[in-house]
Structure formats: structure tokens, C-alpha cells
Amino acid sequence: MRAAVYSGSFxxxxxxxxxxxxxxxxxxxxxRVHLVVSPKNPLKEGISSSTGQERHKAALEAVARHAGEFxxxxxxxxSRKVIADGIELAMPEPHYTIxxxxxxKAAHPDDTFTLVMGADNLADIRRWRDYKRILTEYGVMAxxxxxxxxxxxxxxxxxxxxxxRIDIMDAANVDISSTEIREAIAQGKDMSxxxx
Numbered sequence: 234m235r236a237a238v239y240s241g242s243f244x245x246x247x248x249x250x251x252x253x254x255x256x257x258x259x260x261x262x263x264x265r266v267h268l269v270v271s272p273k274n275p276l277k278e279g280i281s282s283s284t285g286q287e288r289h290k291a292a293l294e295a296v297a298r299h300a301g302e303f304x305x306x307x308x309x310x311x312s313r314k315v316i317a318d319g320i321e322l323a324m325p326e327p328h329y330t331i332x333x334x335x336x337x338k339a340a341h342p343d344d345t346f347t348l349v350m351g352a353d354n355l356a357d358i359r360r361w362r363d364y365k366r367i368l369t370e371y372g373v374m375a376x377x378x379x380x381x382x383x384x385x386x387x388x389x390x391x392x393x394x395x396x397x398r399i400d401i402m403d404a405a406n407v408d409i410s411s412t413e414i415r416e417a418i419a420q421g422k423d424m425s426x427x428x429x
Contacts (some may be wrong), residue, residue: 234262234264234265234341234343234344234345235262235264235344235345235347236263236264236265236266236337236341236344236345236346236347237257237261237263237265237266237267237346237347237348237349237374238268238269238333238337238346238347238348238349238371239254239257239266239267239268239269239335239349240268240269240270240271240321240330240333240348240349241269241270241271241273242270242288242411243268243270243288243291243292243411244284244288244411244415245288245291245414245415245429246291246292246295246410246411246428246429247409247410247411247414247427247428248409248426248427248428248429249408249409249410249427250268250429251299251429252404252421253349253376253402253404254266254268254303254315255273255302256334256376256402257349257374258314258315258403260403260404261374261402263347264314265313265314265315265316265335266314266315266316266349267288267316267318267320267337267346268292268296268316268317268318269318269320269321269333270288270289270292270317270318270319270321270322271285271321271328272284272285272321272322272326272328273285273326273327273328278317279402285319285321285322286319286322289317289319289322292317293317295317295331295394295428295429296315296316296317297375298429299315299329299429303315303407305356320337321333324336329360329361329362329363330348330362330363331361331362331363331366331367332365334346334348334367334370334371338414343404344364346371347371347372347373347374347398347400348367348371348372348373348374349373349374349375349376349402350373350374350375350376351375351376351377351378351381352375352376352377352378352381352383352386353378353380353381354375355373355375355381355383355386355387355390356381356386357372357401358390365394365397368390368394368397368399369394369396369397369398371398372397372398372400373398373399373400374400374401374402375387375400375401375402376402376404376406377400377402377404377406378406379406379408383401384401387399387401409427414428
């Protein structure tokens with residue numbers, strides 16, 4: 234099975250995330266999307282790992298709301314094609330992506346996993362633990378982010394690591410972020426129309 238691993242803090246999940254999930258399922262042809270809620274990104278400040286369970290619960294609810302669109306419901310995950318995956322909640326810190334991918338591969342050896350990330354993360358991937366393994370053993374599907382030249386970033390990495398697998402998502406850039414949504418909510422604005 235071809236499976237996409239789309240991980241993040243998802244604090245909160247919004248219409249930009251939903252657009253990417255729809256692309257992965259409907260355009261890229263992945264048979265399953267693992268929406269991996271990360272308790273704590275070792276390279277980012279500001280998100281507490283203590284909110285991981287709460288964010289995972291919110292992800293389960295968001296996926297369930299769109300279950301009809303993603304192949305019906307599943308008693309454990311909410312949808313057959315899209316899974317709000319809490320695998321990292323049971324893993325020790327720090328939450329390195331390579332450890333998550335390896336754990337998923339060990340649990341599902343017949344599946345082929347591809348990591349999904351934004352151009353901003355791809356530009357920064359050299360800071361990630363075992364990034365060369367991520368690029369060569371699993372591969373990446375990257376989506377556009379404002380202010381990042383995705384094709385140039387890909388070209389630079391391919392020159393450094395020729396056997397990398399880096400696909401570019403031909404999807405529109407949804408110009409909204411979880412940070413912007415949190416800040417607007419803190420100011421008392423109604424952002425419900427932006428939430429997944």
C-alpha cells in the first residue's frame with residue numbers, strides 16, 4: 234500500500250491541511266494518509282508536548298467530520314483512507330521523524346511510506362536527524378509555501394544526494410497558518426470558517 238505520512242503539530246487543523254489531504258487522496262493517489270500528530274517538534278519552540286493528546290483528539294474529530302469524503306468510517310481511526318495517527322504520543326522524546334517512519338515501516342513492512350512536508354521544512358531538512366535516509370529510503374512529497382522556491386530547494390538537495398526521492402505537489406498554496414489562526418482567536422475573531 235502507498236501511504237503518505239503527513240505529520241505536524243496541527244494546532245489547529247485548518248483548511249490548508251484539508252486541501253493537502255484532499256490532494257494526497259484524490260490527485261497523488263495515496264491509498265492511505267497517516268495524519269501524524271506530533272507532540273513536540275525538536276526544532277520548534279512554543280508547542281507543549283502536554284497538549285499532544287488534546288490535539289490528537291481534535292484530529293480524530295476533524296477526520297471523522299470528513300469521513301464520507303475519505304472512504305467512510307473506521308471504528309479506530311474515523312476514516313478508511315485518512316488516519317489521525319497518534320503513534321508519536323506513545324514514543325519517547327525527542328520525536329525525530331526518522332524514528333516515526335522506521336516504527337511505521339516495522340509495523341507495516343509491506344507498505345511504502347512517503348513523508349509529506351512544506352517547502353519551508355524541505356529547505357530546513359539538513360537540520361533533521363538522518364535526513365539523507367528520509368530522502369532516499371522513504372522519499373518526500375513537498376507542497377508550496379509562500380516565500381520558498383520549491384524547485385530550487387529540490388534541485389539543491391538532488392545535487393547533494395542524487396538518489397533522493399523528492400516529488401513536488403502540484404497544488405495551490407493555501408495562505409493560512411495555524412499560528413495565524415491561534416493569534417486571531419486570541420484576539421476574539423471568529424476563525425471557524427478556516428478550521429478543518
